[in-house]
Amino acid sequence: MKTVIFYGASGHAEGWRDCLRTFNDPINVMAYVDDFRGDDQLSIADAPILTFEAARARFPDVPYVITVGAPSDRRRIAAKVRRAGGAFCSLYESTGWISPNIRVGEGSMIAPTPTYVGPRSTIGEHTMIMALCTVAHDCALGDYVTVCPGVNVSGYVRIEDDAFIGTGATIVNGTATNPLRIGRGAIVCAGAVVMQSVQDGAKVAGNPATDMRSVVAGRSRVRRARNVRNDSA
Numbered sequence: 001m002k003t004v005i006f007y008g009a010s011g012h013a014e015g016w017r018d019c020l021r022t023f024n025d026p027i028n029v030m031a032y033v034d035d036f037r038g039d040d041q042l043s044i045a046d047a048p049i050l051t052f053e054a055a056r057a058r059f060p061d062v063p064y065v066i067t068v069g070a071p072s073d074r075r076r077i078a079a080k081v082r083r084a085g086g087a088f089c090s091l092y093e094s095t096g097w098i099s100p101n102i103r104v105g106e107g108s109m110i111a112p113t114p115t116y117v118g119p120r121s122t123i124g125e126h127t128m129i130m131a132l133c134t135v136a137h138d139c140a141l142g143d144y145v146t147v148c149p150g151v152n153v154s155g156y157v158r159i160e161d162d163a164f165i166g167t168g169a170t171i172v173n174g175t176a177t178n179p180l181r182i183g184r185g186a187i188v189c190a191g192a193v194v195m196q197s198v199q200d201g202a203k204v205a206g207n208p209a210t211d212m213r214s215v216v217a218g219r220s221r222v223r224r225a226r227n228v229r230n231d232s233a
Contacts, residue, residue, distance in 0.1 A: 001026045004089060005059060007077055008067035009034040009042075009049045016067050017045070019131055022112050023093050030062050031055050056084055063089040065109060066126060071144040071162040071185075074126050078107065078144075088126075105143065124161065138176065148190070156180065160200070166190035 002025060006013045009032035020027040031048050038051030050058070064081050065088065066074045081088070088107035094100040096113035104110065105125035110117060115129060118137035127145040129135060135153045142161035147153070151165050154173030159165065159182040166187070171194040174180030182188065183200035193207040203212045 001028050002089070002091075003028045003030050003062055004091070005029070005031050005033060005055055005062050005064050006067045007033040007052070007064050007081065009037065009044060010067075012069055013067035014044060016065075016109065016111075019111050020091060020109075023091075024095060025093070027091060030059055033064075052080065052084070056086065063087045065089060065091055065107060067109075069128075069146055069148075071146055071164055075144050075162065078126050118155065136173070138179075140179070142184070154180075158182070160184040160186070164188070166192065169194065 004027060006029050013032060017029050029047050031050050032044055033052050033055050034049050035052065037049055039054055042049040064086055066077050068074050068077060090104050090106055090108045092098060092104055092110035093112060097116040098110060099117055099119040101119040102117055102121045102123065104123045107126040108123050108128065110129045111131040115131055116134040117129065118135060120137055121135055121139040123141050124143035124145065126143055127141050129147045130149045132149050133147055133151045136155040138155050139153055139157045141159045144162045145159050146164045148165060148167040150168040152170045154171060156174040156176055156179045157171050158179045162185045163182050164187045167190040169188045169190065169192045171180065171182065181197040183198050183202060185201045186198045187203040188194055188198065188209065189203065189205035192205050192209040194204065194209045198204050204210060205212055
């Protein structure tokens with residue numbers, strides 16, 4: 001049995017705990033860390049909710065997994081844990097639909113079957129792939145990527161660091177010589193259908209997915225044109 005500490009004590013963390021119960025090698029969550037509610041004599045399923053300092057003191061040798069959805073928050077927390085001398089572990093099993101021919105960085109989590117991850121795909125550090133997702137062959141996910149439930153990623157897709165892929169999004173395939181790219185820090189909104197590469201920091205939505213900044217700019221141009229016509233009338 002692998003023993004871990006979850007950094008995060010929200011419903012999101014509880015969902016991961018329940019999901020990971022289906023592993024062949026059970027996961028024991030020793031404690032939860034909450035920067036706001038820690039040490040208030042609270043618990044989740046008999047595991048205490050602690051401040052980070054209390055968790056380090058009580059369980060100095062237990063590794064952490066960060067169960068916080070926002071990439072920027074996971075990056076900040078990971079730096080905090082490293083500065084304090086804490087360690088991380090990854091949580092996934094190469095059974096069922098998760099290929100044994102993948103590479104997974106420290107601190108990352110992949111929900112068990114029916115999540116699918118195809119061969120030759122790579123997962124960076126502190127990345128989470130939630131339940132009911134498919135990540136096809138020859139994909140590369142960077143560090144601190146969040147892939148929400150029900151996402152479908154086709155083959156030859158590269159998702160850069162800190163990207164957030166919303167629930168139910170679909171990303172179509174690239175090619176071996178020209179992978180479709182989701183840029184660093186990009187946000188793909190829930191239900192979006194991405195058919196071409198997304199720039200760094202962009203926020204896209206819709207089918208086909210469109211950069212929300214261009215949509216807002218287009219609406220602003222229309223409003224300005226209407227105002228000009230009204231002023232001229």
